[in-house]
Amino acid sequence: MAVLSTPRSAVELASKGRPVKEILFRTVLLASLALALIFLIALLTFVLTEGWPRLDARLWENMPSIRNPEIAGAQSAITGTLWVISLTAVFTIPTGIAAAIYLEEYADRTRWYNRVIELNIQNLAAIPSIVYGILGLGIIARTIGLGFSVITASITLGLLVLPIVIIASREAIRAVPPSIREGSLALGATQWQTIYRQVLPASIPGIATGSILALSRAIGEAAPLIMLGAVSFIRFNPDGIFASYTVLPIQIFNWISQSREGFHVLAAAAIVILLLILLLMNSVAIWLRNRYQKRW
């Protein structure tokens, strides 16, 4: 029975039910993709039209205000974001690259501790960001005693995006062909000289792209910083790494939580600024990737 039915069903599948069902299926698939696109367009259009009336210099020249949405700005949040992200970059990029070099160039994969490190990085990438906020609150702010400061925020965000930097850097390093290393070693270079003078320069575009993408994730991150003092009302720019701070996503969140409509317009305008910063960073990342990526 089964043997007999196979060819018949094959013919059926191929021709009989084909035109209508096939076209319908294809349409449904394309519609799903289009729906994601429509959602994205709706989101961008909504934010832009909502924020347009307040998208002017007041936004970056004025400090936040809880009374008057007309004169309120986001200057302390913008400088705060710059402080936090710069410090995050200083901390996380060298650490991430170093870890990636270790895992790709030195680590003996048969050793258990190297496998633990690898598994651990995969796992870290999937931990919810709010849990990093708990880590920042319990260990960095309280136990180590750095308090609710720029540096606590930077270390927390740095740890959050570290797996992204490591994974991207590893891929970039792995893409450098072994023949480059062998050539360098054959000329008498030590392993570190080979890495520093051959492997790293060749993989810098990939590493830079990954690092920028990691930082753009950190810029938009609000959940962990809610727990680290960023929600308090800040009317001054940070003057050092131990200063109190707020950041753009948190300032946006504060304005969303206000009930008055004027603050929602302000939130939308600040979102446009945040999205523009992200767009700029991502464009640089894509440009770097296209401009400097080598094909071996």
Added chain:
Amino acid sequence: MAGGDTATVPGTPQSLARSRPRYGEMAIKAILLIAALVSVATTVGIVVSLLEPTIKFFGEVSAVEFFTSTDWGPLFEPPHYGVLPLVSATLITTGIAIVVAVPLGLASAIYLSEYAKPRVRKFFKPVLEVLAGIPTVVFGFFALSFVTPLLRSVLPFEIEIFNALSAGLVVGFMIIPIVASLSEDAMSAVPNSLREGSFALGASRMITSLRVVLPAAFSGIVAAVILAISRGAGETMIVYIAGGGQPNFTLDLGQAMQTMAAFIAAAGSGDVPVGTVDYDTIFAVGALLFVMTFVMNFVSARLVRKYREVYE
């Protein structure tokens, strides 16, 4: 082993390496290893920071009450510590998100992997990447100020300003890129010979996609879905902004609900004094969330390894 004891001829790599230990090289390797260990320290730090307050919390509050009571109000007098309303809210919003993200993400992946011409792919892939790169606070604003009013004007039944439905829907769109891109990776890894075999037997493109490619990529797709679930369950800002702040043990999607992550954010944003039960509560809920997502990630990784179809 190669070279071994006989490699005493001057000039071979072994004899050079042995002649002079390079302390600089060893120091560099040690520094790099320390950098790699930062990630391990992060995990240890998370576990340690969760463990101590959680143990203290269960010294004050009975575990039976925590896991079985449906009353959550740690700041009330007398306080109630039943975590079920937070868990149910988390499951409901994540459930809505999955109902949105799995069909849409999977259909997108099938289209991109099996149907789309290179030009179309080049257009749609960045769309998904942009969607993945939008900060969650922006999604939250969109959910509260656009999706909720839209639902209120369209739906035949009443929904509150803060509600689980709108939050869950937007979380769903947020995780579409995870489902789509990981599933597409899995489907692209299915070798062409399988598709060609199927076409040769007379199967159409739809049948080939659904009965050959999809089953062959199944483990990767399941892993993608589980990862998306864990992202949705841990999502904070969208559910905090659009889902509301009251714990609510209900199945009514039109009502406000507080998820576990939203509770952590809400309680953690106030300056809770260290050493109080209120402070420890944040960590106890955090520990539960951590364990739930950890188990999902573990299962996902396991599934991939166990059921992976290996092609040459």
